[in-house]
Amino acid sequence: MSALTLAVLFAVVPILPTQDPESARETSLWTIGKRDGSGAEFALAPDRHSEFTRDGCFAVDRSDPARDWPYVQPGPSDAWAGGRSHTFTVAFGLVAAPTSAGTCRLVLDFVDTHEHQPPRVSLRLNDAEASLRLPAGGGDASIHGEPGKGRPHHAELAFPTAALRAGTNLLQITTAQGSWLLWDHLALTAPAGLAIAPVEGTVIASAQTSPVVHRVGGEPRRLVHASVLHFGAATHARIAVGDEGAIGFDLDTGLAQVDVPTRELDAPTTLPLAVTIGEREVARTAFTMRPARQLTIYLLPHSHTDIGYTELQTRIEQKQVDNLLAGMAAARRTAEYPDGARFVWNVEVLWAAELFLERMPAAQRGEFFAAVKAGQVSLQGMYLNELSGLCRPEELLRLFRTATTISAVTGVPIDSAMISDVPGHTWGMVTAMAQAGIRYLSTAPNYIDRIGDTLVQWENRPFWWLSPSGTERVLVWIPKLGYALSHAIRTLTPRFVDDYVAELDRSDYPYEIAYLRWSGHGDNAVPDPSICDFVRQWNADHAWPRFVIASTSTAFRALEERHGEQLPEVRGEWSPYWEDGAGSSASETAKNRASAERLTQAEALWAMLDPGQFPVREFEAAWRDVLLYSEHTWGAWCSVSDPNAPATREQWDQKQAYAAQADLQSRRLLARVLQQPRAVAFGGAPGxxxxxxxxxxxxxxxxxxxxxxxxxxxxxxxxxxxxxxxxxxxxxxxxxxxxxxxxxxxxxxxxxxxPAHAPKAARVVANGDGIDNGLLRALVDVRSGGIVELRATGIDGNLIDTASGHALGEYLYLVGDDLAQLQSNDIVLLSIDDGGPLVATLRVESQAPGCHSLVREIRLAAGQRHLELSNTVDKQRLVARSYTRRSGKEAIHFAFPFAVPGGRMLLDLPIGAVRPESDLIPGSCRNWLTAGRFADVANAEFGVTWVTLDAPLVEVGALSATLLNSQTDPKAWRSAIEPTQRLFSWVMNNHWHTNYRAFQEGPVTFRYAVLPHRGDDTAEASRFAIGLSQPLLADLAGASPPIDVPLLSLSSPDVIVLGLKPSDDHRAWIVRLYGASGRDADTTLAWRNADTKVWLSDTSEQRRTPADGPIRVPAWGIVTLRAE
Structure with a gap:
């Protein structure tokens, strides 16, 4: 039946008080259960779900709810019930078919549903079909015998009486996706005049061909899964497909499920299926059988690395080292198994391999190298499961740097990467992977929570992801249930294979290569070599599908070789979801951003002053801590539900230490290169x-x-x-x-x-509520403390959109998720800290909800065309009975509404730039985005560049970051971003229910800058933002005269140097060029030493090809050079 027809047959109606079924010309055909919110009258109630063995089958006027209708209907996510869909059936008879058109109602009442994975339910009434997605429930207490703690739900579905027929009618209710539901009551009403008849005889309820091809006596055979309903005395029956030999089975009152063998066909064919008792045929149907697809399923064993969450981070370190040892041992034990059944251990992140090589003795390191060369251990190219949207550019490149260094040691190239749990990745990650030689990305997000519609859009839909420059691409592929399939089903079974391949068929999956992750039983799980025995036996007994235990690279290469040209190309930002948790520790997040920028500056300074002594190991250690802070595991599983638990405190202390250590190390490395021998005097003058x-x-x-x-x-x-x-x-x-x-x-x-020398340009002046340097003038609202007027020379009008209801830099505080309760600060106190002539600073002090105090500083310098804002929030801990309740949730935002008519917004990324909405791929997060260093809002004539130094999270156009706790419904997320010139800096929140922090306190400063400009020059915006992130450095003078001749300069304004460092081998400089204008450009490099030789390189820092003459740098792309 077509989707259009089905939409007419069934529609979910608003929840209204149910009419008396006996009134208004309606009659009740049947009722199962009592609407009392308990489900106590059903089988297995109230808490024996673990004893579930049979799907519900209820014959009206014959069956007993306490025997035939379980209180729980599991879903495919419930491993305890087989990890598959379950179909409950209601059979009822009608004396006669309806004689006139009318409407019937199916009334459904549920005690509860699963809290994180509420099911999608498919319903079939004879030939009519419908679908119903149930809302999230109240938790696990209800399934464990406390129905009063459930979250009840009521639904009604309407359909025409034409769907009914004389004789036996079947209603089939299937949990197609998600987890369990708990029944309270269901009923069917119809127009008066219809009468129930006894259910009698035998009916073939369904006949579905298994997609699996067996080997039986060397011949390919198929099975037909038949569901037979029998209402009568127990008997023996036979069932057959066409003229094939019949098989016998026992029929008792209720449902019998029978697998009927038949031969494989080479074309779609309609076949009869018949049930006989003795010599009498009692039921017949027809079904269409199609040839089975010749599918190869690659199985990728690994352990999902959570650095913390379940245990202290240091214990996880040892766990993953032990897992690598166990994976190598499993590979050795199965080395003689048939091809495809031998164990392969995919090391999910290189952090684990690095720990192994640091800690293991020479003998075991040798075994590791041998296993890598033999393909028994496959190294994946990402260092950690990173929140990539938090990364600075060099940090993002460092995320894959270890892939090049460790492959140089093993002699085995690394061309694939895994990332698990994390939904969404910043666009520049494609460039960073390509720079490290990585072609394949197995991304396997959490399949439950706060993932938007990531799986809806991309599960089992591989695609080529193009880089921002369009010159590189990686093959991206999300498997079924992300990384957690083995968590849900526990073991591979023939029934799972049958259901999985059938699911691929139903979704019109077009490829003959598929893959699954197998990550054991839980996060940081030990290897599970039991899959080897399953695969060995399966491949022996079945022609199709064929299983291959493999590396990521092997699986993806197989897809590329077979279907690479068929795969779609996708270009755009996959804006990530989980970076919002970084706002729960705003101080450390700001500190880590600064550390990454400081390390980039320190590398450049070592290249300028002392490249031969570049401390490689110290920089590696510092970058490691930067990456460890941006890794997705923030804290303990109970960090929100029990924020004072020892596990919560211990894990946060360690996470916080990553940011603190990165800060300390970056400062030391910078100070070390600056601390050359000091001159007591220069030219006879101190200072x-x-x-x-x-x-x-x-x-x-x-x-x-x-x-x-x-x-x-x-x-x-x-x-x-x-x-x-x-x-x-x-x-x-x-x-x-x-x-x-x-x-x-x-x-x-x-x-x-x-006396200090005054500036040559017009002096900057601050008065009571304004600041002015002749080029830029700002006026502060004495009520809100925000800026309500910003005017720039050469641009007409006020650049602040006061009609938005907000001022620039206005403080906004929200408890819960109701924007009607949005609060701002109290009355402000204005004062002048610095009165010019070079620098003027306005100080705006106020009391503010959620804070002990709020201090905003507005600074302007003589001759400068930009305004600097510094907002210091002295955060007060939110006191709440529960941090999972709305009353325990809070967020702080600063408003930035710009008046640039028709202006288009561009957000800076770690490598690249994105226009909200038009550059977002399906499955992207739109409720918040992560900004690298700046946003630019510009029309053809003028615009404003906005820089954020400390806070990465932005809301575009509206305060849309209001999703609290667990979020499992894809439809709850923002679906589009309309054109806008308004953004909000979302600086603090505690919106999560796990992992991230429940509260934060103490002073945190958030720095911004606003630069009005003529025209639209994104390269200039990049230079401006980088300049603020990496300011000029000053220190006491060294003993040697300074070198004021540039080490390196570029000819093209469209290209910037994103990074400069000494090579790790101390023999060259490594230069990263970036096409910051969004246009392809050629640039020449002028070196201080004219004899410098240049080669194209990459993250490996090795020579590739000579680079003589101008260098072509693609728009938003990176070119890495090695200069000697």
Missing amino acids: AIDVHNTTGWPRSEVVLLSSGISDAGDMVSDVDGRPVPSQRLHGGELAVLVEDLAPFSTRRLLLARG
Whole structure:
């Protein structure tokens, strides 16, 4: 029956008080159970679900609910019930068929459904079909005997009386997806005049051909799964397909399920199926049998790596080392098994392999190398299961760097990667994988929670994901149930294989290669070599499908070789979902972002000042801690339900330590390269300061010198005696204006006692509620403390959209998810911290809900065209009885509504850029997005670049981050982002129900900048944002004169240097060029040493091909160079 017809036959109606079924010309045909919210009258009630063995089959006027209708109907996610769909059947007779058109109602009442995986239910009344997705339930207490703790649900479905027939009628209710439901009551009403008749005789309820091909005596054979309903005395019967030999089976009152053998066919054929008792045929039907697909299913064993969650992180380290040992042992034990049945251990993340090589003795390391060469151990190219949207560009590249270093040691290339649990990945990950030689990505997200419609869009739908530049691609493939199939079904069984292949057939899966993950029983699980025996026996007994235990690379290569040209190409951002949890530890998230930027600067500074002494191991350790903080496991499973539990505190202490260690190490590495032997004096003058530009373009900006290095005085000059503008600020720092500092170069300044030099440009002035430097003027709203007016020279009008109801930088606080309860701060106190002439700072203090205090600083410098905002939230711990209730959920946002008519928004990514909606692929998160460094809102004439230094989460157009706790319904998520010039920085939340933090407290600063501009230049926006993230560095001068000639400069403004570092072998510089303008561009490189030779390279840092002349850099793409 067509989908259009079915939509007319059945429709879920609003929940209304049910009419009396005996009234209004309706009659009750039948009722099963009592509508009392308990289900106590049903079989196995109230808590014996573990004894479930048979699906419900109820014959009206014959059956007993306490015997024939279980209180629970399992779903395919319930391993305890076989991990498959279950069909409950109601059989009822009618004296006569309806004689006139009318409507019947099926009334369904449920005690509860599974909390995280409520089922989708398919219903079939004779030839009419319908589908019903049930809402999430109240938890597991109801299935364990406490129905009062369930979340009841009522539904009614309407259909025409034409669906009914004289004689026996069948209603079949199937849990097609998800987990269990608990029955309370079901009933069928019909127009008056229809009468129930006894259910008699024998009926073939269904006949479905198994998609599996058996080997029987060397011949291919199929099975027909027949469901036979019998209402009468027990007897013996026979059943046969066409003229094939019949098989006998016993019939008792109720449902009998029989597998009927038949031969394989080479074309679709309609065949008869008949049941006989003695010589009399008692039931007949016809079914269509199609040839079975010749399918190969690759099975990928691995252990999902959660660094924490179930146990302390240090224990997980040893677990994964032990898992690698066990995987190698299983591979050795099965080495003589037939091809396809030998165990292969996929090391999900290289962190585990790195730990193994660090901790194991030489003998076991040798065994490891041998196993990798033999294909018994397959290394995957991602270092950790990362929240990629949090990564800075070099951090994202480092995520795959270990793949190149460890493959150099093993001699076996790594061309595949796994990531588990995490839904969605930042677009630049494709570029980062390609830079490391990785072609295949097995992504297997959590299949339950907070994943939007990821699985709806992409489960079993492989595709080529194109990089932002369009010049690279990786093959992406999500298997059934993500990484957790083995968690759900526990063991492979013939019934599972049958159901799985049938599911592929129903979904019109077009390929002859499929794959499944097998991650054992739980997270960080030990290897499960039992699959080898199953596969060995299965392949011996069956022609199709064939199983192959394999590596990710083997499976994906098979798909590429067979179907690669058929696979669709997809281009866009797969905006991730779980990065929102980083807002539960806003201070550490900001700290880790800064550490990554600092390490990038430190690498550049070592390349400039002392490349031969570059401390490779120390940088690796620092980057490791940065990556470990961005890894998806934040804390204990009980972090929200029991935030004071020892497990919660211990795991958070370790997670927090990753960010703290990265911060400490990055500062030490930066200080170490700066701490060259110091000059007591330079040219006879004390107070010499060196200022370093670690970026690839000239810089003009205000540098803040700490009081410790600027105590020589406030008067600043260059080495030639030319005055340099400066100003001592209220915090003790000395602000110094450095102009036109060449790329990758150093300038020396001299500090002395005396009055500071004033800037040449118009001075900046702050008054009671405004700030102005002649180029930019901002006005603060004395009520909200936000900026309500921003005007720039050369651009007409106010750049703030006050009609939005919000001011720029306005504080917004929400408890729960009802936006009607949104709060802002109390009355503000305005004061001037710095009055110019070089720097002016307005201070805005207020009390604010959720905080001990809120302090916002607005800063503007003379000659600058951008405004800087610094918002310090002294967070007050939210006190709640339960952090899973709405009253225990909170969020803090800052508003940024821009007035750029017709402006299009562009969000910076770690590598690439995305226009919300138009560049988002299906399955993307739209409720929030992660911004790399900036957003740009521009029309053809002007725009605004907005920079966020500390907070990565943004809401585009509306406050849409209001999804609390577990979210299992794909329809609950935002489906589209309309064109807008408004965004919100979502800085803090505790919206999760597990893993992330339940509360946070203490001061956290969130820094922003706003740059109005003419035209639309994304490369300039990138330079501006990177400049703020990687400011000019200043320290006491070294003993040697500074080198003010650029180490490297580029000819094209469309290309920027994203990273510069000494090579790990200390023989070259590694340069990463980035097409930041969004246009393909050619650039030449000018080196300080004209004899520098350049090769194209990649993450491996090895020579690839010589790069003579201009370098072509694709739009949004990366080119890595090795220069010697």
